[in-house]
Amino acid sequence: MTASTTASVQTDENKHAHVDPAAQLHDTSFVPVQTRSERPRSFVPEDFGHPHGREVNWKHTPVDKLTALFAPAEPNNGVALSLSDQKYVAEGLEIGAAPRGEFFVPEDIVGAVAWQGAQQALHVQIPQNETVEQPLLLTVTGQGGRADGHLVIEALPNSSATIILRHTGTAQYAQNVEILVRDGARLKVVTVQEWDDDAQHVSAHQARVDRDAFLEHFVVSFGGGIVRVNTNMELSGSGSHGRLYGLSYGDTGQHLESQVYMYHKGAYTNGDVLYKGALQGKTARSVWIGDVLIGREAVGTDSYEANRNLLLTEGARADSIPNLEIETGDIAGAGHASATGRFDEEQLFYLQARGIPEAEARRLVVLGFLTEVVQKLALPELEAELTAAIEAELAEVDA
Numbered sequence: 001m002t003a004s005t006t007a008s009v010q011t012d013e014n015k016h017a018h019v020d021p022a023a024q025l026h027d028t029s030f031v032p033v034q035t036r037s038e039r040p041r042s043f044v045p046e047d048f049g050h051p052h053g054r055e056v057n058w059k060h061t062p063v064d065k066l067t068a069l070f071a072p073a074e075p076n077n078g079v080a081l082s083l084s085d086q087k088y089v090a091e092g093l094e095i096g097a098a099p100r101g102e103f104f105v106p107e108d109i110v111g112a113v114a115w116q117g118a119q120q121a122l123h124v125q126i127p128q129n130e131t132v133e134q135p136l137l138l139t140v141t142g143q144g145g146r147a148d149g150h151l152v153i154e155a156l157p158n159s160s161a162t163i164i165l166r167h168t169g170t171a172q173y174a175q176n177v178e179i180l181v182r183d184g185a186r187l188k189v190v191t192v193q194e195w196d197d198d199a200q201h202v203s204a205h206q207a208r209v210d211r212d213a214f215l216e217h218f219v220v221s222f223g224g225g226i227v228r229v230n231t232n233m234e235l236s237g238s239g240s241h242g243r244l245y246g247l248s249y250g251d252t253g254q255h256l257e258s259q260v261y262m263y264h265k266g267a268y269t270n271g272d273v274l275y276k277g278a279l280q281g282k283t284a285r286s287v288w289i290g291d292v293l294i295g296r297e298a299v300g301t302d303s304y305e306a307n308r309n310l311l312l313t314e315g316a317r318a319d320s321i322p323n324l325e326i327e328t329g330d331i332a333g334a335g336h337a338s339a340t341g342r343f344d345e346e347q348l349f350y351l352q353a354r355g356i357p358e359a360e361a362r363r364l365v366v367l368g369f370l371t372e373v374v375q376k377l378a379l380p381e382l383e384a385e386l387t388a389a390i391e392a393e394l395a396e397v398d399a
Contacts, residue, residue, distance in 0.1 A: 035325065036232075036261045036291035041105040045070070045116065048109040057108055060287040060319055062255055065226060068146055068172045069110050069202050072117035078147025078171040081122060084137040088161075092120040093152055099123075100152050103208040104178035107232070111204040114174040117148025121178075124163065125154045126185070132161035135379060142171030142199055150176040155185035155213075162188040164382070167224075170196040179207035181215045183237065188216040190377065195224035197253065203229045211237030211266070218377060219275075221248040221256045222389055228257040235262070235269035235298075244273040244305075246288070247373040247386070249393050250316070252281030259289040262305070264298040273305035276373050278366060280393070282315030293325045294334060302332040309340040310369050363394050 039057065042048065050070060053063040083089055093100035100121050106112040126132060138151075153163055165177070181187050195201060201224055209215045219229045233242045248256045262271050277286045288307045309318035322336040351361035370390055374383050 035323070036259075037263065037293050037325065039107050041107055043106060043112055043115050045109050045112040048112060051109060057259065060289070061228060061257060062226060066110075066200060066202065069174045069200065070113065072113055073146040073148045073172075073174070075117075075119065078143055078145035079149065079169075079173060080141045080143060081149075082139045082141075083122075083124065088124050088126060088132070088136060090123040090125040090154075093123050094120055099154060099180055100150065100178065102178075103180060103234070104176060104206045106176070107204060107230070110174045110202045111176055114148040114150060114176045114204075117174065118150035118176070121150035121152050123152045123154065126156060126159040126161045126187070128156040129158045131159070135162040135164050138163065138165050140165060140167045140173075142167070142169030142173065142195060144170055146172040148174045150178070152178045152180070153187070153189060154180045155182060155187040157182045158184040160186040162190070162379070164379075165189070165191040167191070167193050167195055167201060170199040172200045173202070175201065175203040177203065177205040179205065179215065179217075181207065181209045181213040183211045184213055185210075186214045188218075190218040190220065190379070190382070191229060192382075193221040193224050193227045193229070195227065197223070197225055199224040200226045201228070202226075205229065205231040207231070207233045207242075209233065209235050209237060209240040209242055212239040213237060214241040216243040216376075217245070218373075219246040219248075219258055220386065221246075222393075224256075225253065226255045228255075228259075230259040230261075232261045233263070233271075234265055235271060236265045238266045239268050240266055241270045243271070243376075244275075245373050245376055246275030246277070247370060248275075248277040248286055249370075249390060250277065250279045250281075250284040250286050251393065251396070252283050254281075255285045255287075257287040259287075259291075260305075261291045262293070262303070264292070264294045264301045264303055267298060268300035269298060269303075270301070271303040274373060274376075275307045276309070276370055277318065278310045278312055278370060278390075278393075279316035279318055280312040280396070282313070284313075284316040286318045288319070289321045289323070290336065291323045291325070292334070292336065294327060294331060296327045299328055299330040300332055301328075301334065303334045304336065306337040307339075308369070310366065311340065311342050312366070363391070366390065366394055
């Protein structure tokens with residue numbers, strides 16, 4: 001599909017999406033579509049209308065604080081980008097230039113604004129049959145302004161690489177990330193949000209995984225005032241594998257949100273979703289909405305999703321909503337789970353009964369809870385950095 005600035009609401013059978021006539025209505029208080037697979041999609045911001053906070057995909061988000069992201073930014077006004085190895089930077093992609101838009105179609109107004117505002121997309125391409133031994137680091141540094149961005153990450157057939165997106169500084173950033181994992185490729189993408197406290201970051205990651213390919217995708221959110229990273233992964237090819245992992249630690253005044261969607265389209269696909277978060281502070285808030293769709297042709301699918309949240313102080317709040325749709329009875333397995341709670345008092349008692357002070361016992365429980373996701377990174381330097389960040393957050397609770 002070739003996208004253009006004049007495209008209207010899209011119907012794309014490859015995405016199992018339907019056109020919602022309400023998408024072109026300005027009265028967005030009427031929202032007939034509830035499932036992720038049926039949400040309207042368009043490259044044109046006006047097709048979505050201005051969010052009011054009653055829409056199904058905005059009702060858990062502080063919309064009134066994000067109005068700056070509902071209109072395009074001045075070019076290059078808010079962030080600076082730097083990739084650790086320029087060898088893997090292909091020619092920039094203007095709107096309409098493949099493979100930009102081969103899979104990505106915005107699901108909300110911010111995605112459409114970023115599409116239009118990013119006149120040229122950064123294209124990171126891993127050559128066919130090449131294994132990149134060292135992780136590629138893409139640094140996004142906020143410079144205090146408003147910015148739009150579109151990034152295309154393409155792993156050509158039978159290639160292998162790890163790409164880390166690190167966000168620092170402050171900005172009002174509308175970002176699209178389009179990930180294409182070609183046949184037989186293996187890719188790991190890690191997005192780390194270490195923004196300053198006043199940053200606003202709304203990002204849409206859309207990934208397609210082709211035949212016998214493998215994608216691990218991590219969302220790690222520690223910093224920022226409002227951070228919303230929504231991930232959409234389609235396992236389109238037979239035998240493809242997908243992993244969606246998330247780790248967050250929210251403090252007073254932070255809103256950390258992820259709306260996750262995994263679509264099993266191809267046969268014999270395998271998917272795993274695990275997001276974990278900890279919250280401290282009376283106004284700390286997290287939102288996780290997880291949707292898994294097993295399509296009609298996805299025979300032999302094995303899929304599971306889970307979200308776990310730990311509330312460390314009074315007043316912290318975590319919303320967790322898992323959803324599972326199955327359109328074929330011929331699957332290997334499928335399930336979902338969600339849990340939100342305070343400290344396990346039995347664990348604390350067990351540790352304290354063995355002479356461990358309460359503060360140290362609390363630290364061990366939290367580390368044990370979050371480390372499951374940290375260890376899945378299999379990146380020792382980043383694992384150590386995140387463990388230290390968790391330790392620093394816990395020190396504030398005990399202070």
